[in-house]
Amino acid sequence: MSQRQHRTLSWQLALGFTLLAGVCALTIGFYVVNARQHVGANYTALVADVVRAQQHPVLLRHTLDRLQESPERAPEERLGNLLWRIPQHINGVSHGLTRSQLDPAEYVPSLDTLHQAAAQLPELQNRVDELQAGVVPVELTRLGYEIENEMARAYSELNELIHVAAAEQRILMERLTWAIGALVLLVLIVVGGLMLALLRLHREREAVKRLSLVDELTGLGNRRYLKEAADRLHEQSLRNGKPLSIALLDLDLFKQLNDRLGHPTGDGVLKAFANAVQEETRQADIVSRIGGEEFCILMPDTSSEGAFEVAERIRHRIAGLTAPTLGASTMLTVSLGLATGQKQGSDFDSLYSRADKALYTAKANGRNCTRIA
Numbered sequence: 001m002s003q004r005q006h007r008t009l010s011w012q013l014a015l016g017f018t019l020l021a022g023v024c025a026l027t028i029g030f031y032v033v034n035a036r037q038h039v040g041a042n043y044t045a046l047v048a049d050v051v052r053a054q055q056h057p058v059l060l061r062h063t064l065d066r067l068q069e070s071p072e073r074a075p076e077e078r079l080g081n082l083l084w085r086i087p088q089h090i091n092g093v094s095h096g097l098t099r100s101q102l103d104p105a106e107y108v109p110s111l112d113t114l115h116q117a118a119a120q121l122p123e124l125q126n127r128v129d130e131l132q133a134g135v136v137p138v139e140l141t142r143l144g145y146e147i148e149n150e151m152a153r154a155y156s157e158l159n160e161l162i163h164v165a166a167a168e169q170r171i172l173m174e175r176l177t178w179a180i181g182a183l184v185l186l187v188l189i190v191v192g193g194l195m196l197a198l199l200r201l202h203r204e205r206e207a208v209k210r211l212s213l214v215d216e217l218t219g220l221g222n223r224r225y226l227k228e229a230a231d232r233l234h235e236q237s238l239r240n241g242k243p244l245s246i247a248l249l250d251l252d253l254f255k256q257l258n259d260r261l262g263h264p265t266g267d268g269v270l271k272a273f274a275n276a277v278q279e280e281t282r283q284a285d286i287v288s289r290i291g292g293e294e295f296c297i298l299m300p301d302t303s304s305e306g307a308f309e310v311a312e313r314i315r316h317r318i319a320g321l322t323a324p325t326l327g328a329s330t331m332l333t334v335s336l337g338l339a340t341g342q343k344q345g346s347d348f349d350s351l352y353s354r355a356d357k358a359l360y361t362a363k364a365n366g367r368n369c370t371r372i373a
């Protein structure tokens with residue numbers, strides 16, 4: 001895989017991760033806003049009901065106080081209005097409580113107190129009606145204060161209960177939000193780690209694959225690399241009808257050179273040879289080292305004459321390499337065998353074998369020469 005493909009994969013993974021993180025952030029944000037609104041709305045409505053109803057005992061007390069101060073100006077209408085509204089609000093609060101998530105065991109005693117107070121209201125209404133008959137409102141105020149007391153206490157208990165529950169739920173929500181956030185973060189870290197590991201694994205696999213195709217000494221492709229390239233170029237040549245030429249190169253009397261100058265010097269010579277061959281070939285040509293001092297050049301879209309020209313150019317270049325380039329004061333020559341194929345039906349192995357025979361002929365004919373199959 002090329003560097004560009006690596007970059008594309010990295011970008012794809014980074015984009016995927018960013019999208020995932022974005023979706024997670026949006027989901028959490030949406031959840032937190034919704035949950036808060038929901039929780040808030042749940043108790044806000046109930047608190048509003050209780051607070052509104054809580055005004056009734058205050059108004060009742062206020063009205064009774066006025067009645068005591070000036071019994072001659074009895075506020076019957078106001079009292080009647082209050083006595084009509086109180087049961088409605090008690091029912092509203094009761095309805096809200098039963099729909100809430102509060103534990104009934106906690107609010108039922110206060111609600112019972114409110115219902116008991118409401119049950120006494122008809123009697124209070126009778127006392128109000130007696131006012132017109134001139135009855136002194138002693139019994140009315142006694143009963144009124146009693147009802148007011150019970151209601152005020154019950155509403156106050158309910159108010160506190162709801163506030164405590166709302167606070168507890170808020171804390172719970174916050175903890176839950178943190179826990180979900182931490183969980184999502186953990187998932188993102190794990191996914192990010194997995195993506196990095198995947199990328200690394202991929203790079204390592206590609207590096208191993210590259211190494212398995214490269215000759216360590218010269219940096220050229222090896223025999224496996226040649227095989228892959230040959231299949232591709234041969235296929236291409238058959239498809240487009242253009243000739244594919246192959247050159248097999250074998251250094252002459254390399255054993256003697258090794259024996260005389262030592263193996264490390266021989267290695268240096270092989271490297272210098274590989275560089276020179278690469279410089280004499282085109283970008284499209286595939287140069288590989290297929291054995292100790294054996295090399296191969298695949299030349300796509302190259303006729304027999306063209307391949308011979310390249311071969312001779314290489315042969316002269318090698319014969320002209322000097323000691324500073326070779327790293328040894330020695331003469332170096334190379335023998336070359338060429339073959340060109342473009343016929344349908346011919347396979348690469350037969351092309352290779354023809355080039356090999358031509359190389360054998362070159363060696364047999366005194367070396368340092370090029371022969372065509």
Ligand SMILES: Nc1nc2c(ncn2[C@@H]2O[C@H](COP(=O)(O)OP(=O)(O)OP(=O)(O)O)[C@@H](O)[C@H]2O)c(=O)[nH]1
Nearest residue numbers: 250251252253254255256258263264266267292293
């Ligand atoms: N320095 C070095 N020598 C190598 C390497 N691979 C193979 N050789 C040597 O290359 C030599 C090849 O010898 P031969 O196959 O007899 O061929 P030659 O001496 O070149 O003779 P001809 O091919 O007939 O001209 C052997 O001595 C191998 O040890 C390598 O990587 N480094």
